[in-house]
Amino acid sequence: MTLYTEKALSILKNSGLRITKPRRLVIELLAKTSRSLSAYEIKEALDQDGHKVDTVSIYRIIDCLYENHLIHRVLTTGKVMKCKLENEHECELNQSDHCHHFLICQQCGSVEEVHCPGIDSVVSAMEEASGYRINRHYLEFSGICPQCNLV
């Protein structure tokens, strides 16, 4: 069982939510997938493993995971992605206002969640210059990942 699976299940349990078979299946799929997935892609992947889960349930499970900060919604792709787990620190999964940035490979579709050095001061400067009270920002990079660059 991966760290993600383990953590995710325990967070659900601690929130008084049930560990059902469909939920576990979706979590395990997310755990082993380094791309973002749509509801339908999740359904297809589970089907191919011989697990029939209704599309409606997928949507509800996605909502549940999102509310519990176990997945991100990637704007560029319109799909969802597991939250990154730091081995060292106590997991930041359950924090809401932490900011998340993504590197998305246009070729293989892999998504990497990254910390982006320097972005905070850019946001502050923008806040200052614009007069907006900025409470959230979305930053996503599209390109070609190192692996695909080799080919």
Place this chain on the structure above:
Amino acid sequence: MTLYTEKALSILKNSGLRITKPRRLVIELLAKTSRSLSAYEIKEALDQDGHKVDTVSIYRIIDCLYENHLIHRVLTTGKVMKCKLENEHECELNQSDHCHHFLICQQCGSVEEVHCPGIDSVVSAMEEASGYRINRHYLEFSGICPQCNLV
């Protein structure tokens, strides 16, 4: 006729496209709207002005305007927004790989297209650190605009 309308129409014409009534109506609506709009919102707004334009046509017009770099797609809202026109410079509308950043007010929904100082070096640093060849980035800020802050 606003600068946006004028420029947009001339760009269409120069591309060999026709200036039809529905296209002009959509362009004029975008010109006077400082929010992002969905296809359905565009249809509703036109209807209320007494102009019946089919939803299908709205979609096709949106595609056309997007291909000609006359509108942006705002990821946070999932809607479209007119491209900003600089009075001073020769218009940058028709450039494709120019990067665009948005300030979105969570209260009134207004969207402002901004240049973001400092972001280029952040992108370069990320490119360096990650090994990705980054060719595009998306940066959107959510918050409360100066006007809404006063209330």
Place this chain on the structure above:
DNA sequence: TTCACTGCAAACCTTTTGCAATTCT
């Protein structure tokens, strides 16, 4: 006049809702 563009009908895909049946705890 001609061809691009629109409108209409219908299909398609995605997401949501209500309710009865299931299954975790």
Place this chain on the structure above:
DNA sequence: AGAATTGCAAAAGGTTTGCAGTGAA
């Protein structure tokens, strides 16, 4: 046992396609 969750059916949205008719150049 009891309550949360799932599956099913159906509806509600959003978007696309094909084709005949319209209208801009």
